[in-house]
Amino acid sequence: MKLISRFLNDAGVCLFLGENMSNRVLSVVCGLFLGVLALVVLPVHAGNLAFMKSLEMSSVGPSAGVYWISLPFKYTPIDVNTNGFVDAEDLAQDLQPAEFNRPCTPGYCAVERVWTWDPATGEYSAWVSGSSSGTPFELVPGAGYGVEIQTVYHDSQSHSEHVLTLVGAHDPTFEFSDCHTPGGVNMRWISLPPHLAVDASFGTPDVLDAEDLGQAMGGPDSVFQIRRWNETTAHYDNWVVGGSYGTPFAIDLSRAYAVDLSCDDLQAPCSECQWAWTPEHY
Numbered sequence: 233m234k235l236i237s238r239f240l241n242d243a244g245v246c247l248f249l250g251e252n253m254s255n256r257v258l259s260v261v262c263g264l265f266l267g268v269l270a271l272v273v274l275p276v277h278a279g280n281l282a283f284m285k286s287l288e289m290s291s292v293g294p295s296a297g298v299y300w301i302s303l304p305f306k307y308t309p310i311d312v313n314t315n316g317f318v319d320a321e322d323l324a325q326d327l328q329p330a331e332f333n334r335p336c337t338p339g340y341c342a343v344e345r346v347w348t349w350d351p352a353t354g355e356y357s358a359w360v361s362g363s364s365s366g367t368p369f370e371l372v373p374g375a376g377y378g379v380e381i382q383t384v385y386h387d388s389q390s391h392s393e394h395v396l397t398l399v400g401a402h403d404p405t406f407e408f409s410d411c412h413t414p415g416g417v418n419m420r421w422i423s424l425p426p427h428l429a430v431d432a433s434f435g436t437p438d439v440l441d442a443e444d445l446g447q448a449m450g451g452p453d454s455v456f457q458i459r460r461w462n463e464t465t466a467h468y469d470n471w472v473v474g475g476s477y478g479t480p481f482a483i484d485l486s487r488a489y490a491v492d493l494s495c496d497d498l499q500a501p502c503s504e505c506q507w508a509w510t511p512e513h514y
């Protein structure tokens with residue numbers, strides 16, 4: 233029996249859960265990421281620092297069940313692999329709806345795969361939830377991850393619509409710290425806090441949009457563009473920060489976004505082109 237501090241309630245009080253979970257496994261599938269989905273709701277219940285999100289997701293629809301989501305900067309799910317760090321398997325098991333078997337095995341996990349982006353190689357890869365071989369990748373605070381939803385057969389019925397519950401806390405000291413590198417990939421998928429406070433007057437007034445986000449991050453000298461995975465069209469949308477063509481897309485704070493870094497001097501080395509941003513939270 234392992235005692236795990238897992239939840240913070242709205243008053244910031246820790247609740248403790250004990251859970252005995254067998255080691256689960258791994259296997260890594262690499263490949264280019266395609267496709268994705270159609271999303272639905274996500275009410276956010278805020279507390280002091282802790283919060284909970286309910287994510288309504290479907291395995292069917294135009295984008296075949298792929299969603300890029302923001303994770304809490306402080307996220308401490310049960311350590312399924314008992315390897316001492318938070319990894320893709322921990323996330324997949326944590327998001328498994330309570331009405332299904334937990335821990336889940338391949339074919340029975342609502343989150344079939346967890347996707348990640350490696351800015352060093354410019355490639356997507358995925359962890360197959362519940363796998364018994366391989367090693368799940370570690371989750372890095374501030375990074376955004378893709379979850380791929382599948383239809384689960386349970387209690388003589390197939391379930392394609394799932395409600396995933398994500399619990400965590402904001403870290404007001406968290407800072408994105410990175411740099412633009414000449415010839416580098418320079419794209420990162422990042423998580424946003426659920427109560428992000430930015431000046432929304434850029435782009436479309438009174439709408440939190442990609443231009444607001446880009447300006448909060450330092451403007452066009454720091455960020456070239458913001459990208460999202462559009463779950464209703466199954467395409468990526470791009471917004472060039474400081475651009476005047478078109479309308480910046482609205483920001484959904486439950487979603488992750490890809491940020492392409494920039495620099496005054498595109499040939500400057502990393503050391504001369506730092507990017508730092510501490511998201512403000514109300």
Ligand SMILES: [Ca+2]
Nearest residue numbers: 432434436439
């Ligand atoms: Ca705006």
